[in-house]
Amino acid sequence: MSTERSGRLTAAADADGASRAVALAGVLVLTWSYVSVLYHVTDVVGGSSRLLLAVAGAFVLASLVGYFVSLRTALGVTAALLVGGFAVYVLALPQSQLELLTPGRLLSDTVALLTGLSILRLTGAGVWAMAVAPGPVFLSWYLAVRRRYVWSVVAGGVALGLFVLTGDAGQIPTLVGVVGGTAAVAASTFDRYGAGVAQLDVMAMVLATMIVLSATLSVVPGAGAAPLLPDRGSPTVEGSLVDAQDRLNVVGSIRLSPKVRFTVQSPQSSYWQTAAYDRYTGDGWVRTGNTKPYDGRLQGPPGSSRTVQQQVTAEGTISILPAAWKPVRIDGPIAADAEVTTQGNVRPTTALRPGESYRVTSEVPLYTTEQLRRSGTDYPDQIRESYLQLPDSTSDRVRVRAAEVAGGEDNPYDKAVAVEQYLESEKRYSLSVPQPSGDIADTFLFEMDAGYCTYYATTMVVMLRSQGVPARFVTGYTPGQEVADDEYVVRGLDSHAWVEVYFEDVGWVRFDPTPAGPRQTAENARVTEARQNGEEGVDVNGSEDTPTPTPTPTANETNTGRNGNDTATPSDALAPGGDGANVTPPPGSVPGLGETATDEGGGSPIPDLPPERTFVVGLVAAVGLVAGARRSGVTERAYRSLWLRYQGARQTPRDDTVRAYRRLEYLLEREYRPRRTGETPRAYLRSLSRVGLDADAKRVGEAYEHARYGDGVSRETADEAISTVNRLVRASTPVLGRFVRD
Amino acid sequence: MTDADAVPDSKPEASTVAPLPVEDAADLATRITENVERVIVGQRDAIENILIAVLARGHLLLEDVPGVGKTMLARSVAVSLGGSFKRVQFTPDLLPSDVTGVNVFNQQTREFEFQSGPVFANVVLGDEINRAPPKTQAALLEVMEEEQVTVDGETHRVPSPFTVIATQNDVEPNRTYELPLAEIDRFMKKLRLGYPTESQETELLGRISGDHPIDSLEPVASVEDVQRARRTVSQVTVREPVRSYVSRLAGYTREHAQLGASPRGALALVRASQARAVFEGRDYVVPDDVQTEVQSVWAHRIRTDSDDTGTSVVDRALDAVAVE
Incomplete structure (x- = not known):
C-alpha cells in the first residue's frame, strides 16, 4: 500500500515537473517568435549581434531577478528598459528625422505601425528593434520564472501582436508564437491543478x-x-511589382496581364517609373522613410537635365502615378492627392479612375558614358547609408562572385555594366520559377538558371552594393506599344523591375539586366493570345491596329554593348531602347493590390x-x-480487440483457462458491462445470466475458479473453455466471424 | 492440496482423525442444519454461522435482546451433532472457578478430585457474559483459546469439538462489564439473531405451544463425524489470489478505520471461508466465500469513529478492493 501511495506521489511530482517544463518551453517558443521578427529586422539593417546580446541580457537578468524581486519592481524594470531603449532610439535618429518628431507625427506614426507599416520602413529600424526587444523579453521571462505563465504569455503575446499588426511577423512565426503561448497557458493550468x-x-x-x-x-x-x-495561383508580374505598396516580396511563378493600364503621350519614350526601393531584406524590398504631401515643384537631378512633359491617361483603375525619372511637377486634379516618397517618387493617395489623366513634368538627367566613367565615389552620406545596405546574412559567395565579375573595373559605371552583362548572358528569362526559400540574390546566382526581371534586378543591386556601388531596385513599366507618334499604350504585362545606380553629379541612372528579347517575345505572345481569346481590355483605340504589338521600347535593354557611346548620349536617354541611361520619375504604387492581381485569378503553375x-x-x-x-482509448481498444481474438499458444491448462476466462470477461464487458471492482467472477456471471448469458459461459467461469482458486483443471476442461470462448467471440464478431473456423 | 495452501493446524491431536470427504462433510452440515430447523424457525443463517464456527474451531458472540431463542438455538445444535450442552448464566458474583471447575477433597479417597465446571461440554452457552466481572470473563476466554483448564497445576482438556456461544445483553449497558476489544477479537463471529418475521413468529407460536419440539430432537451426527469434518475444513485449499484478497481487505480496513482487522481476524476469516467452502461442497476457497463470511467475522473487530460502523467499513472494503 505504502509503495503504491508513494508511487502516486512520484507520478504527481513527475506530472508537475512535466507541466512546468512544457509551460516554460511554451514561453520560450513565444519569445522566440517575436525575437525572430526583430532578428530579421536587424539582420537586414545590421546589428543582429547586438540584438541577441540585449535579448540574452534580458533573459539572464529575468532569471536572476525572478526569485528575489517583487512584481512591482519587475514592472518598473520593464518600463525602465522600454523608456531607456526609446531614448537610445531617439538619440540615434538623424537630425533630419528628429525635426519631424512632433507629438502629432509620433501619434500618426504609431497608428501607421499598428495598421501595417513595416518596422523595416523605419529609418532607424535596427536601433528600434534593439530598443523594443529587452522589455517584453525581460517581463515575460520574469513572470514565467515566477510561475505566472498566463501573464507571461500576455506580455509576450502583446509583443508578438504588435509585430503581427505591423505585418512583420510572417505566418510561421505567428503560428509558432500562438502555439507556444497556448501550450504555456494550458500547461500552467495543469501545473495548478496537478493534471496528468x-x-x-x-x-x-x-x-x-x-x-x-x-x-x-x-x-x-x-x-x-x-x-x-x-x-x-501565381500572381501577375504587375501584381507583384507595381501594386506592392511599401514592401515587395519576391514571388515564384508569375503571369502576364494583357490589359491596358494607361496611355502616355510623351515626346520621348521612357521607362515609366512608379516606385524605388532602398532596403533589401533578403526575400524582398522595403521602401523606408515617410512620405510627404506633394506641395509644388520638386527638386530635379543634381546634374544637367532635359525637361520632358508627359500626359498620362488611366485606362483602367490604377493607383500609381507613372512618370519618367525624375518627376518634378504634377498637374491635374490628382496633384492635390499626390505624395512624395523619400526616394523621390510620386504616388497618389486615391486611385485614378479610367479616363482620368494628369500631366507630369520630368527632368531627365543628361549625361555621357564618359561622364559616368569619370564620376567619383564620394557619395553623400544619405546615399551611402541607404543604398549600400545589405543584410548581415548575405552570403560570402555572393560577394566573391560580385568581386569576380566587377572587381576588375575601376569605376562604378564599368562595374555596373559588367554585372549587367554578366546577368544577361548567364541567366535565362523565364516566368515560371520556383519561389526561392533563402536569399534571392544568392539563390538566383547559384541555384537557378532562369528567372524574370525581379530576380535580375535584385541580384544586380545586391552585387553592386557588395562592391560599394550605391544602387536601388526600381519598379514601373516599360514604354509599351507605340501606337502613334509620341503615344504609348501600356499594358499590365509591361510592368517591369530594373536597377538604378547613383552617380555623383548625375543622379540615378537606369540599368536593366533583364534580357529584353525573350521578355518581349513572352509579352507579345500573351497579347496575341489574349486577343484571340477575345479577352476584354486588351486594346484601346488604335492599339489593335498593330497586328503584333511590338512594344517599341523594350529593345533597348537588350543592349548589352554598353561600352560605347550608345547609352551615353543624353538625347537618347529617353529612348527606351537605349541602354541605359535614362530617365524618369516615379510614383509609388498604391493600394490597388486587389484589382490588378485578382482579375487574372486562375492559377496556373503548380x-x-x-x-x-x-x-x-x-x-x-x-x-x-x-x-x-x-x-x-482507440489504441487500447484496438489492442484489446486483437487480444480478444487470439488465445495464443497453449500453455499449462491452468494458464489457458485463466486466459480464456479473461477473454470472455472482456467480451462480456463490451457486450454488457465490465466486472466491478470487488465483484467476484462468480457474482459477475450470475448477474449477467439474468440478462441471458450463454450457459456455456458459466462453465467457463467454473473452470476459471478451479484453475485459479482450486487445484487446477484438466487439459480437456481447459480446451473446452477455450473453444467455448472462441465460439462466443466469433458469434459477437460481425461478418468476419462467419469465416473463421476453429 | 499442498502444505503451503493449507492453513497450519494448531491442534495436533485433531490430526489423529481422518478427514471426511468434502461431499460427506457438506452433507453432514446440511443434515444438522435441517435438523435444527425443525426446532428453530427462520434462523437458517444463524444456524449455518454456528455450524461454521464449530467446524472452523471458532466461538460465537451473540448480541441480542433477551428472549429471541438463543438458548434453544445453541442447545438444538448441540443435540443435533450428538454432543453435550451446558449453559452458564453469568452474574456479577460469578467466580472463575464457577466456570472452569474446582478441585475438591474427597473424604473417601483422601485425594483432591477435579470437579469440572460447566465449560466441559461440546457446546457451552455463556449467557450475558458482560454481566460478570472481568476476571471471570477472562477465565472463559482462556478456555476458549486453549481448549483446556488448568487447576492447581493440573491440566484438564475440554471435550472436542468445543464451541462457546456467548451472549451479550445490550439493553442494560450501565449494569454490565463491557468486553474489551482485545477479548472480542477472540470470537470468530459475532451475530445478531433479530426478531422473527410475523409469519415466522406465528409458526413458532404454533409449534411451541404444545410439547416443546426440542424434547423430541434426535442427533443426526456423532461427535466423531464432527471431528472429522473439522479436519476436512482445515485442509481446504486457500490459494494465493484468495490469501492476497484477504490481506488487501484487511489492509483497507486498517487504512480506513481507527482499528482495522487484526492478523488474528484475517486468519479467522480464512478459516471461516474454508468452512463455508465445505458447506458448498468445494475443497477450495473462492472469493465469494470470503465475501460471505467477512461481515460476521470482521465487523465487531473494527473500531471506528462514532459516525461510522464496522459494517460499513467492511462494505466499503468489499466495493473498493479488487477481486483478482
Missing part, C-alpha cells in the same frame, strides 16, 4: 489541430490568404510544395492523431 498525462494528450491534440487547420484550411477554395501549404513544410505539418498531424487515439 491524459491532459497533455488533450493539449497535444488541440495544438496539432491549430497547426494543421491553419496550415491547410486556406487551401479551401476562396480563401485568399497564403497558406503554409501553398496552392495559390504550387511547389515545400517538402519540408509538408513533412512538418504531416508530423504535427500525426502527433495530434496519436494523442487523440490515446486520449480516446
Whole structure:
C-alpha cells in the first residue's frame, strides 16, 4: 500500500515537473517568435549581434531577478528598459528625422505601425528593434520564472501582436508564437491543478489541430490568404511589382496581364517609373522613410537635365502615378492627392479612375558614358547609408562572385555594366520559377538558371552594393506599344523591375539586366493570345491596329554593348531602347493590390510544395492523431480487440483457462458491462445470466475458479473453455466471424 | 492440496482423525442444519454461522435482546451433532472457578478430585457474559483459546469439538462489564439473531405451544463425524489470489478505520471461508466465500469513529478492493 501511495506521489511530482517544463518551453517558443521578427529586422539593417546580446541580457537578468524581486519592481524594470531603449532610439535618429518628431507625427506614426507599416520602413529600424526587444523579453521571462505563465504569455503575446499588426511577423512565426503561448497557458493550468498525462494528450491534440487547420484550411477554395501549404495561383508580374505598396516580396511563378493600364503621350519614350526601393531584406524590398504631401515643384537631378512633359491617361483603375525619372511637377486634379516618397517618387493617395489623366513634368538627367566613367565615389552620406545596405546574412559567395565579375573595373559605371552583362548572358528569362526559400540574390546566382526581371534586378543591386556601388531596385513599366507618334499604350504585362545606380553629379541612372528579347517575345505572345481569346481590355483605340504589338521600347535593354557611346548620349536617354541611361520619375504604387492581381485569378503553375513544410505539418498531424487515439482509448481498444481474438499458444491448462476466462470477461464487458471492482467472477456471471448469458459461459467461469482458486483443471476442461470462448467471440464478431473456423 | 495452501493446524491431536470427504462433510452440515430447523424457525443463517464456527474451531458472540431463542438455538445444535450442552448464566458474583471447575477433597479417597465446571461440554452457552466481572470473563476466554483448564497445576482438556456461544445483553449497558476489544477479537463471529418475521413468529407460536419440539430432537451426527469434518475444513485449499484478497481487505480496513482487522481476524476469516467452502461442497476457497463470511467475522473487530460502523467499513472494503 505504502509503495503504491508513494508511487502516486512520484507520478504527481513527475506530472508537475512535466507541466512546468512544457509551460516554460511554451514561453520560450513565444519569445522566440517575436525575437525572430526583430532578428530579421536587424539582420537586414545590421546589428543582429547586438540584438541577441540585449535579448540574452534580458533573459539572464529575468532569471536572476525572478526569485528575489517583487512584481512591482519587475514592472518598473520593464518600463525602465522600454523608456531607456526609446531614448537610445531617439538619440540615434538623424537630425533630419528628429525635426519631424512632433507629438502629432509620433501619434500618426504609431497608428501607421499598428495598421501595417513595416518596422523595416523605419529609418532607424535596427536601433528600434534593439530598443523594443529587452522589455517584453525581460517581463515575460520574469513572470514565467515566477510561475505566472498566463501573464507571461500576455506580455509576450502583446509583443508578438504588435509585430503581427505591423505585418512583420510572417505566418510561421505567428503560428509558432500562438502555439507556444497556448501550450504555456494550458500547461500552467495543469501545473495548478496537478493534471496528468491524459491532459497533455488533450493539449497535444488541440495544438496539432491549430497547426494543421491553419496550415491547410486556406487551401479551401476562396480563401485568399497564403497558406503554409501553398496552392495559390501565381500572381501577375504587375501584381507583384507595381501594386506592392511599401514592401515587395519576391514571388515564384508569375503571369502576364494583357490589359491596358494607361496611355502616355510623351515626346520621348521612357521607362515609366512608379516606385524605388532602398532596403533589401533578403526575400524582398522595403521602401523606408515617410512620405510627404506633394506641395509644388520638386527638386530635379543634381546634374544637367532635359525637361520632358508627359500626359498620362488611366485606362483602367490604377493607383500609381507613372512618370519618367525624375518627376518634378504634377498637374491635374490628382496633384492635390499626390505624395512624395523619400526616394523621390510620386504616388497618389486615391486611385485614378479610367479616363482620368494628369500631366507630369520630368527632368531627365543628361549625361555621357564618359561622364559616368569619370564620376567619383564620394557619395553623400544619405546615399551611402541607404543604398549600400545589405543584410548581415548575405552570403560570402555572393560577394566573391560580385568581386569576380566587377572587381576588375575601376569605376562604378564599368562595374555596373559588367554585372549587367554578366546577368544577361548567364541567366535565362523565364516566368515560371520556383519561389526561392533563402536569399534571392544568392539563390538566383547559384541555384537557378532562369528567372524574370525581379530576380535580375535584385541580384544586380545586391552585387553592386557588395562592391560599394550605391544602387536601388526600381519598379514601373516599360514604354509599351507605340501606337502613334509620341503615344504609348501600356499594358499590365509591361510592368517591369530594373536597377538604378547613383552617380555623383548625375543622379540615378537606369540599368536593366533583364534580357529584353525573350521578355518581349513572352509579352507579345500573351497579347496575341489574349486577343484571340477575345479577352476584354486588351486594346484601346488604335492599339489593335498593330497586328503584333511590338512594344517599341523594350529593345533597348537588350543592349548589352554598353561600352560605347550608345547609352551615353543624353538625347537618347529617353529612348527606351537605349541602354541605359535614362530617365524618369516615379510614383509609388498604391493600394490597388486587389484589382490588378485578382482579375487574372486562375492559377496556373503548380504550387511547389515545400517538402519540408509538408513533412512538418504531416508530423504535427500525426502527433495530434496519436494523442487523440490515446486520449480516446482507440489504441487500447484496438489492442484489446486483437487480444480478444487470439488465445495464443497453449500453455499449462491452468494458464489457458485463466486466459480464456479473461477473454470472455472482456467480451462480456463490451457486450454488457465490465466486472466491478470487488465483484467476484462468480457474482459477475450470475448477474449477467439474468440478462441471458450463454450457459456455456458459466462453465467457463467454473473452470476459471478451479484453475485459479482450486487445484487446477484438466487439459480437456481447459480446451473446452477455450473453444467455448472462441465460439462466443466469433458469434459477437460481425461478418468476419462467419469465416473463421476453429 | 499442498502444505503451503493449507492453513497450519494448531491442534495436533485433531490430526489423529481422518478427514471426511468434502461431499460427506457438506452433507453432514446440511443434515444438522435441517435438523435444527425443525426446532428453530427462520434462523437458517444463524444456524449455518454456528455450524461454521464449530467446524472452523471458532466461538460465537451473540448480541441480542433477551428472549429471541438463543438458548434453544445453541442447545438444538448441540443435540443435533450428538454432543453435550451446558449453559452458564453469568452474574456479577460469578467466580472463575464457577466456570472452569474446582478441585475438591474427597473424604473417601483422601485425594483432591477435579470437579469440572460447566465449560466441559461440546457446546457451552455463556449467557450475558458482560454481566460478570472481568476476571471471570477472562477465565472463559482462556478456555476458549486453549481448549483446556488448568487447576492447581493440573491440566484438564475440554471435550472436542468445543464451541462457546456467548451472549451479550445490550439493553442494560450501565449494569454490565463491557468486553474489551482485545477479548472480542477472540470470537470468530459475532451475530445478531433479530426478531422473527410475523409469519415466522406465528409458526413458532404454533409449534411451541404444545410439547416443546426440542424434547423430541434426535442427533443426526456423532461427535466423531464432527471431528472429522473439522479436519476436512482445515485442509481446504486457500490459494494465493484468495490469501492476497484477504490481506488487501484487511489492509483497507486498517487504512480506513481507527482499528482495522487484526492478523488474528484475517486468519479467522480464512478459516471461516474454508468452512463455508465445505458447506458448498468445494475443497477450495473462492472469493465469494470470503465475501460471505467477512461481515460476521470482521465487523465487531473494527473500531471506528462514532459516525461510522464496522459494517460499513467492511462494505466499503468489499466495493473498493479488487477481486483478482
